[in-house]
Structure formats: structure tokens, C-alpha cells
Amino acid sequence: MKVALLQGGRSLERGVSLRSGARVSEALLSLGHEVESLDLGPDLVSVLEQMQPDVAFIALHGIEGEDGTVQALLELLGIPHTGPRVAACQRSMDKSLSKYILREHGLPTPDWVTYSEAAIRDFGAASSFQKAVATVGLPLVAKPASQGSSLGVKVVTRVEDIPDALITALSYDSRALLETWVSGRELAVSVLGDRALPVVEAIPTDNNAYDFEARYEIGGASFECPAALEDAQTEEVSRVALAAYVALGCSGFARVDLILGEDGPMILEINAIPGLTETSLLPQAAEAGGISFEEMVEQILDLAC
Numbered sequence: 198m199k200v201a202l203l204q205g206g207r208s209l210e211r212g213v214s215l216r217s218g219a220r221v222s223e224a225l226l227s228l229g230h231e232v233e234s235l236d237l238g239p240d241l242v243s244v245l246e247q248m249q250p251d252v253a254f255i256a257l258h259g260i261e262g263e264d265g266t267v268q269a270l271l272e273l274l275g276i277p278h279t280g281p282r283v284a285a286c287q288r289s290m291d292k293s294l295s296k297y298i299l300r301e302h303g304l305p306t307p308d309w310v311t312y313s314e315a316a317i318r319d320f321g322a323a324s325s326f327q328k329a330v331a332t333v334g335l336p337l338v339a340k341p342a343s344q345g346s347s348l349g350v351k352v353v354t355r356v357e358d359i360p361d362a363l364i365t366a367l368s369y370d371s372r373a374l375l376e377t378w379v380s381g382r383e384l385a386v387s388v389l390g391d392r393a394l395p396v397v398e399a400i401p402t403d404n405n406a407y408d409f410e411a412r413y414e415i416g417g418a419s420f421e422c423p424a425a426l427e428d429a430q431t432e433e434v435s436r437v438a439l440a441a442y443v444a445l446g447c448s449g450f451a452r453v454d455l456i457l458g459e460d461g462p463m464i465l466e467i468n469a470i471p472g473l474t475e476t477s478l479l480p481q482a483a484e485a486g487g488i489s490f491e492e493m494v495e496q497i498l499d500l501a502c
């Protein structure tokens with residue numbers, strides 16, 4: 198097949214995307230496909246129209262690549278693409294919207310409050326922080342509604358620290374969440390097609406419990422797959438993750454991030470286009486499920502629509 202491999206882009210996760218793209222390109226070539234790698238730029242549409250690919254493999258992360266922008270263009274051009282379609286991308290990219298949908302489906306996600314920049318700047322929302330604390334409790338986590346790789350995520354232990362944390366989160370997006378901090382084991386469930394892959398656990402290697410960005414830098418966490426869980430826990434975590442994937446309308450693949458706390462699994466977010474580098478969680482989970490990287494790429498391609 199003639200594959201347009203979309204990688205790079207303008208999001209803060211450009212670097213990860215280039216690494217995902219390089220690994221995917223290698224796999225596609227070894228599978229015998231014809232591959233042309235494209236970065237996002239003003240000529241994207243004309244290049245795609247000229248190339249007439251059979252399918253677009255989207256190895257983009259973050260804004261524009263993962264939020265439905267590129268998917269909408271491809272769907273307009275009639276080019277099948279990998280991963281979730283436009284609406285599912287939009288729902289997953291927006292953590293506040295995702296959580297409302299999860300709640301509507303009776304799926305567990307921590308309590309939260311969403312603040313827009315306008316609410317704080319123009320409507321005096323700052324005087325509601327005490328109320329927010331009454332809703333979500335302390336500690337709480339402040340995070341931008343969209344973004345990835347833990348960018349702008351901060352734990353707040355005192356109400357007077359909320360403004361600073363919100364300013365940080367709002368520097369990444371025009372909306373931010375204050376969410377109940379959940380103590381527990383950090384798990385990720387990747388879904389390929391309609392199958393939940395073995396659960397991955399991120400185990401922090403040092404005492405950086407509150408510094409999530411550091412945790413995901415090399416050496417900040419080690420990953421165990423399959424996670425050492427009881428069968429019933431694995432079953433419950435996988436069930437909830439698969440239900441979240443379905444609730445958001447995902448297809449092809451996605452990764453659901455959860456925390457397994459005292460009250461069972463709590464869903465933090467759904468990533469419509471999870472990392473595809475050698476060290477990323479989806480490839481690790483596939484491997485543990487007996488699916489090689491090449492087989493995984495071929496399956497993702499087969500699921501394109």
C-alpha cells in the first residue's frame with residue numbers, strides 16, 4: 198500500500214512524534230509498503246492530493262495531530278486514516294469533555310472542576326476556589342484541559358496555591374481542571390481494535406511523587422507489563438478502559454490512563470494517538486500480548502477507515 202506517514206507537527210510533543218514516525222516508517226517499509234513521510238505545513242493538503250495515498254498513518258501527538266484537525270482534513274479528502282476519527286479525537290483531547298462523557302456512562306473518574314481563562318479573568322471565578330476545594334478536596338491536581346506528557350500538571354496541597362497552579366495550567370490551554378488527587382498505582386491500558394492489551398504499570402523510580410514531568414523522563418519511572426495485579430483487578434481495569442474507549446467513540450487504537458486506588462480504577466484520560474516509539478506503552482503492551490511491533494503497525498493500518 199501507498200502510505201502517507203504524518204509525523205512531526207507543531208505541538209509540544211513534536212519530538213515524540215518524530216520518534217514514533219521513525220519507528221513506524223521502518224516497520225511499514227519492512228512490511229513491504231511504500232512510505233512517504235510528511236510533516237505538517239502549508240502544503241499538506243496539496244501534497245496529499247498529489248500523492249493520492251491509499252491510507253494515512255497518523256503518528257502525530259498533541260494539538261492538531263491528535264485533536265481532530267488533521268483527521269478532519271483527511272476525511273474531507275477521502276483518505277482513510279489510522280486511529281480514532283474526528284469526533285473521538287476531539288472528545289479525548291479535551292479532558293473536561295472526556296470526563297463528562299465518562300460520568301454519563303457511569304465510568305469512574307476523579308471529581309473535578311473546570312475553569313476557563315475567561316471565568317477567572319472576567320467573572321471573578323477566583324473567589325470560588327474554596328468551593329472548588331470543597332468539591333474535589335486536597336490535595337488536588339491542576340492540569341490543562343488538553344496537552345500531554347504531563348505538561349502543566351501540578352499537585353496542590355493548599356488552597357492558596359491554586360492561583361499559581363492554574364496560571365501554569367492555563368499557559369498551555371484556555372481551560373484547566375482542578376481534579377481530586379488519587380493515590381494509587383499508575384496504570385495504562387492500550388486498546389488495539391476491540392481488544393484491551395495487557396496492563397502496563399508505571400513504577401516511579403525515585404521520590405518524585407509530585408513531579409510528573411520528571412517521572413516520564415528517562416529513568417523517572419520503570420514500566421512493568423503485564424502489571425502484577427490480581428486476575429480480578431486486571432479484569433476490572435481492562436473492562437473499565439475498554440468501556441471508556443467505546444464511550445468516547447474511539448476506533449483503531451488508543452490508550453487509557455488510570456490510577457488504581459482504594460476504590461478501584463479511576464480513569465484520568467484517554468490518549469487518541471498514544472506514543473509509538475520503542476519505549477512507548479502501546480508497543481510494550483502489544484509485545485506482552487504476543488504482537489510484534491510490525492504486526493501491531495499492520496493491524497493499525499488494517500483498522501484504518
Ligand SMILES: Nc1ncnc2c1ncn2[C@@H]1O[C@H](COP(=O)(O)OP(=O)(O)O)[C@@H](O)[C@H]1O
Pocket residue numbers: 307338340344345346347348350376377378379380383409454456465466
Ligand atoms: N487526579 C490525579 N491523581 C493523581 N495523579 C494524577 C492525577 N492526574 C494526573 N496525575 C498524574 O499526572 C500524570 C499526567 O496526567 P494526565 O491526566 O494523564 O495528563 P497527560 O498525560 O495528558 O499530561 C498522570 O500520569 C499521573 O501521574
Ligand SMILES: [Mg+2]
Pocket residue numbers: 346347454466
Ligand atoms: Mg496521561
